Amino acid sequence: MPEVKKDKKAKKAKDKTALYGTDIDLNDYSMDADDHSTISSLDEISDDYQEILPMCGVDPTGEGRSGSFFQLDHSVVFSDTKSKTMELMSTPDAVEKYDWLKGYTWNAVPVDMDKYTAQTELNQTNGYFIRVLSGAKEIFPLQACLFIGAEGIAQNVHNIIIAEEGSELNIITGCSSAHGVKSALHLGVSEFYIKKNAKVTFTMVHNWGKNMDIRPRTGIIIEEGGTFISNYICMEPLKSLQLYPSAYLTGENSRVTFQSILFASKNTKMDVGSRAFLRGKGSKTEIISRAITKDRGEIIARGHLVGESSGVKGHLECRGLILSDNSRIHAIPELEAKAQDLELSHEAAVGKIAEEEVFYLMSRGLTEDEATSMIVRGFLNVDISGLPDELAKETKRMLKMSMEKVL
Numbered sequence: 356m357p358e359v360k361k362d363k364k365a366k367k368a369k370d371k372t373a374l375y376g377t378d379i380d381l382n383d384y385s386m387d388a389d390d391h392s393t394i395s396s397l398d399e400i401s402d403d404y405q406e407i408l409p410m411c412g413v414d415p416t417g418e419g420r421s422g423s424f425f426q427l428d429h430s431v432v433f434s435d436t437k438s439k440t441m442e443l444m445s446t447p448d449a450v451e452k453y454d455w456l457k458g459y460t461w462n463a464v465p466v467d468m469d470k471y472t473a474q475t476e477l478n479q480t481n482g483y484f485i486r487v488l489s490g491a492k493e494i495f496p497l498q499a500c501l502f503i504g505a506e507g508i509a510q511n512v513h514n515i516i517i518a519e520e521g522s523e524l525n526i527i528t529g530c531s532s533a534h535g536v537k538s539a540l541h542l543g544v545s546e547f548y549i550k551k552n553a554k555v556t557f558t559m560v561h562n563w564g565k566n567m568d569i570r571p572r573t574g575i576i577i578e579e580g581g582t583f584i585s586n587y588i589c590m591e592p593l594k595s596l597q598l599y600p601s602a603y604l605t606g607e608n609s610r611v612t613f614q615s616i617l618f619a620s621k622n623t624k625m626d627v628g629s630r631a632f633l634r635g636k637g638s639k640t641e642i643i644s645r646a647i648t649k650d651r652g653e654i655i656a657r658g659h660l661v662g663e664s665s666g667v668k669g670h671l672e673c674r675g676l677i678l679s680d681n682s683r684i685h686a687i688p689e690l691e692a693k694a695q696d697l698e699l700s701h702e703a704a705v706g707k708i709a710e711e712e713v714f715y716l717m718s719r720g721l722t723e724d725e726a727t728s729m730i731v732r733g734f735l736n737v738d739i740s741g742l743p744d745e746l747a748k749e750t751k752r753m754l755k756m757s758m759e760k761v762l
Contacts, residue, residue: 379441379568379595381470384509384540386478391430397423400432405503410562411529412502421525424499428508429480440491441524442484446513449484456484459515463546463574463603471570475544482512482544485526489519489550496525496558503532503539503567514545518553518581520637526555530569531562534697538594539564545570549581551606561589561596567622569596579606579635585613592652599657601630604638604667615644616735619652619682628657628687631698633667640668645735646675646705648682659689662697671701676708676734678727 395399397415402410408415417423422436424442436443450456466476483499503510518524532539540562549555563569575583584600602611613629631640642658660669675684688701708730716726 358675364705378745381474385507386509388428388505388508391427391432392434398435406558407531411500411531411560412527413529419495420498421493421495422497424483426481426501428503428505431481440488442486443495444484446482446484446515447497464544464572464574471542472544472572475513475542478511479513482514484515486517487522487524490521492523493630495529499528503536506536507538509540511542517548518550518555520550522551523554532564532567536564538566540568545573547575549577549583551578551579554582556584558586562591563593565592567593571598573600575602577604577609580608581606582610587615590618592623595664596625598627603632604635606635608637609635611640613642617646617654620649622653624654630659630663633669634663636664637666641670643672646684648684649678651681653683655685656739657687660699661691662699665694665696668698673703675705
């Protein structure tokens with residue numbers, strides 16, 4: 356039976372800053388959704404959905420993947436892993452199978468954080484459980500997709516990911532909705548447990564519809580020598596998004612990196628950031644974000660570093676680009692030191708495209724739109740570090756597809 360270390364501080368930690376966006380009335384969304392039958396292959400998913408999946412990093416063939424998980428509305432329709440050293444199933448099935456899993460549930464994310472976490476507990480609609488066994492190295496990424504195909508529903512998922520001691524796991528998760536869905540709500544609670552000397556890379560692509568309300572709530576507990584790398588991409592218009600994962604670096608020499616690429620347009624409102632509590636001696640973190648707004652898009656880009664032990668290091672970097680006067684970016688970097696002999700730093704810059712850069716490219720034969728697009732692409736070209744070569748290529752491919760659609 357694996358041992359879980361309770362983090363009482365993680366239990367008590369709450370967001371003291373009011374997240375952006377109009378409050379959501381949960382009663383506006385239905386908990387009634389049709390049951391969907393399981394399928395034997397992702398190739399059996401309808402053609403309308405198939406064309407959306409590549410934008411989320413999901414390959415229906417499953418080639419180059421260690422496993423696949425697909426949830427449609429409230430139903431888990433496909434869950435399969437090719438690996439003998441990794442477990443993949445719905446969270447309710449895992450809780451029923453393993454009594455010890457109750458010790459992990461709501462440990463990295465407080466159940467009373469807000470009404471969205473409470474709603475997920477009271478009306479959970481599946482979610483995935485992933486566990487890679489001690490010492491196992493899962494080089495090929497596992498792919499997971501949370502998909503909404505029904506109008507007006509609430510999808511409340513609870514995901515639990517455990518990387519046992521010395522293991523390695525790569526995950527690509529895509530969240531999306533069908534073209535015909537005009538409005539829906541996605542609540543996603545994700546708890547990560549990174550054990551001693553384990554490493555997890557987590558690449559998330561959001562490709563929701565323009566009237567979707569999205570409320571992920573994420574917590575990561577990292578033990579000695581553990582590493583967590585998060586890459587988040589959201590380029591498509593949606594109604595509102597709140598995303599503020601918290602990492603608790605409890606072990607010595609633990610590491611966490613957050614990288615976010617955001618594009619808010621067509622009235623999209625985003626409140627996105629990352630937070631790290633550096634508690635283990637020698638722990639390190641880096642939070643990097645690229646934010647672009649256009650056509651009444653609004654982004655609040657947050658970053659919060661809390662140094663609680665000597666020898667820790669943390670850096671925040673936020674760069675924003677405003678492409679129209681009717682859009683907005685608000686960068687909020689926070690550094691909080693509670694010990695001596697630590698190093699915390701931040702840099703933030705928000706502005707518009709320099710006219711001289713546009714004129715130079717136009718002098719080389721490009722149109723104004725082509726010049727602007729090239730500058731934006733360069734601005735979003737964040738180095739995807741710490742990933743296996745194939746996963747880094749896949750992440751850049753997804754980003755390129757997203758940019759081609761919006762630029």
